[in-house]
Amino acid sequence: MAESTTFTNATQILEPFRGVKKVTLEEYFTSGHRTCQGCESALVMKLMVKAAGPRTIVLGSTGCMYVANTTYYTTPWVVPWMHTQLGSSGSAALGTAAGLKALMRKGKMKAEPINVIAFCGDGGGADMGVGAISATLTHKEYNSLILLYDNESYANTDIQLSGMTPFGAHTTFSPPGKAKRIIHTRWKKNMAGMMAAGHPECRYVATVCASYAVEMMNKVRRALTIGGPTFIHSLDPCPKGWDYDPMLSHELGELAIETGIFPLYEVEDGGVKYYGKTKALVEGRARKPVREYLLKQGRFAHFTEEDLEYFQKKVDEMWEKWEIPAVVPFRRLEATKAALEVK
Amino acid sequence: MAVATRPAPAAAEDKELLISGSEAVAEALTLADIDVVTAYPIRPYDTVMQAIAKKIANGQLVAEYIVAEGEHSQFEIVKHASTVGARVFCGSSGVGWAYAMECLVVTPPLRVPMIALVGNRALDDPGAFGVEHNDALFVRDLGWLLCWIDTSQEALDTTLIAYRVAEDRRVFLPLAISADGAFLTHSQALTLVPPKEKVDRFLPRYNRGDLLLHPDNPITVAPQANEDWVIEIRRQNNEAMARAYTVIEEAYAEFRRVFGRGPENPWFEEYMTEDAEVILVGMGTISLPIKVAIREMRAKGRKVGLVRLRWFRPFPTDRLVAALSGAQALGVIDRDYSFGSPFGSGVVANEIRAALYNAARRPPLLSFICGLGGREVTLEDVYKATEMCYGAAKAGKSDPKTHWLGVRE
Numbered sequence: 241m242a243e244s245t246t247f248t249n250a251t252q253i254l255e256p257f258r259g260v261k262k263v264t265l266e267e268y269f270t271s272g273h274r275t276c277q278g279c280e281s282a283l284v285m286k287l288m289v290k291a292a293g294p295r296t297i298v299l300g301s302t303g304c305m306y307v308a309n310t311t312y313y314t315t316p317w318v319v320p321w322m323h324t325q326l327g328s329s330g331s332a333a334l335g336t337a338a339g340l341k342a343l344m345r346k347g348k349m350k351a352e353p354i355n356v357i358a359f360c361g362d363g364g365g366a367d368m369g370v371g372a373i374s375a376t377l378t379h380k381e382y383n384s385l386i387l388l389y390d391n392e393s394y395a396n397t398d399i400q401l402s403g404m405t406p407f408g409a410h411t412t413f414s415p416p417g418k419a420k421r422i423i424h425t426r427w428k429k430n431m432a433g434m435m436a437a438g439h440p441e442c443r444y445v446a447t448v449c450a451s452y453a454v455e456m457m458n459k460v461r462r463a464l465t466i467g468g469p470t471f472i473h474s475l476d477p478c479p480k481g482w483d484y485d486p487m488l489s490h491e492l493g494e495l496a497i498e499t500g501i502f503p504l505y506e507v508e509d510g511g512v513k514y515y516g517k518t519k520a521l522v523e524g525r526a527r528k529p530v531r532e533y534l535l536k537q538g539r540f541a542h543f544t545e546e547d548l549e550y551f552q553k554k555v556d557e558m559w560e561k562w563e564i565p566a567v568v569p570f571r572r573l574e575a576t577k578a579a580l581e582v583k
Numbered sequence: 584m585a586v587a588t589r590p591a592p593a594a595a596e597d598k599e600l601l602i603s604g605s606e607a608v609a610e611a612l613t614l615a616d617i618d619v620v621t622a623y624p625i626r627p628y629d630t631v632m633q634a635i636a637k638k639i640a641n642g643q644l645v646a647e648y649i650v651a652e653g654e655h656s657q658f659e660i661v662k663h664a665s666t667v668g669a670r671v672f673c674g675s676s677g678v679g680w681a682y683a684m685e686c687l688v689v690t691p692p693l694r695v696p697m698i699a700l701v702g703n704r705a706l707d708d709p710g711a712f713g714v715e716h717n718d719a720l721f722v723r724d725l726g727w728l729l730c731w732i733d734t735s736q737e738a739l740d741t742t743l744i745a746y747r748v749a750e751d752r753r754v755f756l757p758l759a760i761s762a763d764g765a766f767l768t769h770s771q772a773l774t775l776v777p778p779k780e781k782v783d784r785f786l787p788r789y790n791r792g793d794l795l796l797h798p799d800n801p802i803t804v805a806p807q808a809n810e811d812w813v814i815e816i817r818r819q820n821n822e823a824m825a826r827a828y829t830v831i832e833e834a835y836a837e838f839r840r841v842f843g844r845g846p847e848n849p850w851f852e853e854y855m856t857e858d859a860e861v862i863l864v865g866m867g868t869i870s871l872p873i874k875v876a877i878r879e880m881r882a883k884g885r886k887v888g889l890v891r892l893r894w895f896r897p898f899p900t901d902r903l904v905a906a907l908s909g910a911q912a913l914g915v916i917d918r919d920y921s922f923g924s925p926f927g928s929g930v931v932a933n934e935i936r937a938a939l940y941n942a943a944r945r946p947p948l949l950s951f952i953c954g955l956g957g958r959e960v961t962l963e964d965v966y967k968a969t970e971m972c973y974g975a976a977k978a979g980k981s982d983p984k985t986h987w988l989g990v991r992e
Contacts, residue, residue: 294798299663306807310806311806312807312812318801320798320800320802321802321804322796322804322805324663325655325686331659331663334656335621335663336664339618339664339666342664343618343667343668346618349668349797354798371652374652379649
């Protein structure tokens with residue numbers, strides 16, 4: 241295993257896997273968990289830690305991937321793993337990295353780069369824990385990766401809406417009724433864009449989807465290699481929360497990308513790079529209509545044509561009106577454009 | 584009977600500094616070579632963080648110093664640093680301590696020996712900077728060791744003792760040191776600062792052993808346990824707390840051996856109690872007006888004494904009963920409240936009532952609430968409480984109702 245040369249932010253150099261056949265065979269997330277059939281988040285855990293390798297500490301904030309993954313005596317984690325509180329993925333990553341760094345630089349522990357990964361769900365990460373994640377992304381002297389597995393609801397506690405639940409979705413906190421068809425009228429937070437835009441010294445932010453497993457693992461490897469605090473947002477189809485046949489998990493992940501609802505990109509040192517099928521969309525391939533994605537899921541079964549049109553319009557805006565399509569929602573005013581182009 | 588409260592003469596190698604309680608804690612943290620410290624501003628505890636920041640800026644202490652974005656993160660960061668083997672320090676006051684509450688709850692079952700300074704402060708609302716003990720008392724049932732200090736010297740000494748006790752594998756529990764806001768955190772006194780070599784003899788390195796979270800020791804910490812195991816884990820916590828009695832006694836004995844000073848009785852200070860008819864009980868800096876009042880009253884023939892509790896968790900039940908049950912009457916002065924509690928009494932009064940329940944002799948006990956929100960406890964308050972205690976002694980019984988002292992009607 242190669243190591244980078246400077247100690248302060250020394251990291252493991254994890255080269256990308258060049259194709260599925262080059263992926264290592266060792267598993268660090270194995271049997272013992274009891275997630276649902278078709279659970280993409282469990283797959284994300286497995287790929288995440290496979291990409292990171294054995295010299296890794298994983299911190300897991302409360303959520304499905306805690307409760308369903310680590311029953312006492314049947315833990316699936318081969319690497320050291322520890323629970324952290326619902327809103328604490330940022331603090332867990334920071335505290336673990338700071339503890340290791342202090343002990344190594346004071347000679348109290350053998351110096352070596354150890355990967356620190358903290359994961360959170362959309363509730364723990366984008367709602368309750370967003371402040372702590374934001375703080376951690378400003379602490380550039382500590383190496384850690386925060387991975388947000390986004391199954392678009394508080395799926396462990398009975399499918400309640402989060403700030404990441406799509407507009408109009410049926411959850412137990414937003415049931416469609418006779419007087420109100422749509423209870424959840426908010427548009428989903430733009431987490432990866434927010435983290436990249438708001439933390440200029442965070443060197444790496446990416447979005448991933450486990451439907452594209454090798455690329456997903458390579459983004460994790462890139463984040464861990466580049467060092468400092470990094471952030472990855474993974475979109476994880478959830479059969480229980482989204483109400484679909486578990487066999488469709490991968491297909492729904494693909495459709496989320498092909499419809500342009502969820503873009504795949506990485507922001508490294510401020511540079512935005514689209515990849516995978518999102519890159520094709522940017523280069524001109526037509527986006528599939530959002531209805532192809534939405535109508536495969538029971539949580540949108542109450543949608544009328546009006547709702548589908550509204551959803552399509554909002555996604556179109558992401559691609560046609562945002563300054564950096566599907567990444568940054570700012571728009572330059574005409575006056576501003578002129579001012580910027582005067583040079 | 585301990586009367587003298589001035590520090591023992593300095594050993595040749597000790598430095599004598601004029602420092603506040605917070606600064607004394609920072610001196611101890613430097614000597615203890617802490618590894619990770621997290622800060623967040625709230626008065627009055629934050630003076631300790633200002634002192635640590637200077638130590639780090641001047642190169643006297645090498646530690647990861649992190650300014651968090653709130654108390655929740657502040658405590659969670661050091662919790663995780665401790666699990667990978669770092670010696671950690673944290674602290675807060677008032678509603679800041681409340682904001683961290685979720686993270687305070689999880690440290691005892693995780694067996695994280697973090698040390699926290701609580702600069703006692705009234706809870707909101709309304710806003711007040713002054714001392715009340717309710718903030719620190721939030722954790723009294725949770726497995727935190729909890730003590731109150733009275734002087735800068737005690738702040739320094741107790742901080743060193745705290746690490747030795749909390750990091751003892753028989754205990755492995757978090758420990759909160761409570762210091763009265765302003766009266767101690769901000770008040771300076773001459774304090775002996777021992778040399779590092781002595782501290783190294785007294786304080787072993789933090790060794791997390793088989794609980795270390797590290798790739799060489801790939802354990803899973805705090806899996807979902809539910810009703811299968813939770814009650815066993817709670818009992819383990821309780822047993823660790825019970826073992827702390829021995830560990831605290833040992834630590835103070837060793838402290839006296841290494842540093843040549845420190846109290847014989849770790850649990851509470853006894854001031855003129857040997858022949859006392861009335862014993863007053865309190866925690867923290869309330870001892871000062873009480874001691875002055877006692878001297879005044881003794882000059883007039885009133886045999887009054889003070890027990891100042893240092894350790895609240897674990898509660899020194901047996902020693903306290905032995906020290907108190909011989910008096911003709913007891914007056915417990917709480918700088919806290921517990922609305923709706925038995926007799927509306929403060930927390931300390933009801934703990935002592937419970938401790939005395941099985942005692943062969945139970946003196947009448949009067950309960951007082953005084954000095955909330957940082958209001959000064961006056962000599963008049965103490966005289967009044969004492970006279971009421973004499974009344975109960977004469978009657979041979981006490982009305983259990985609680986008396987609020989120094990309150991505008």
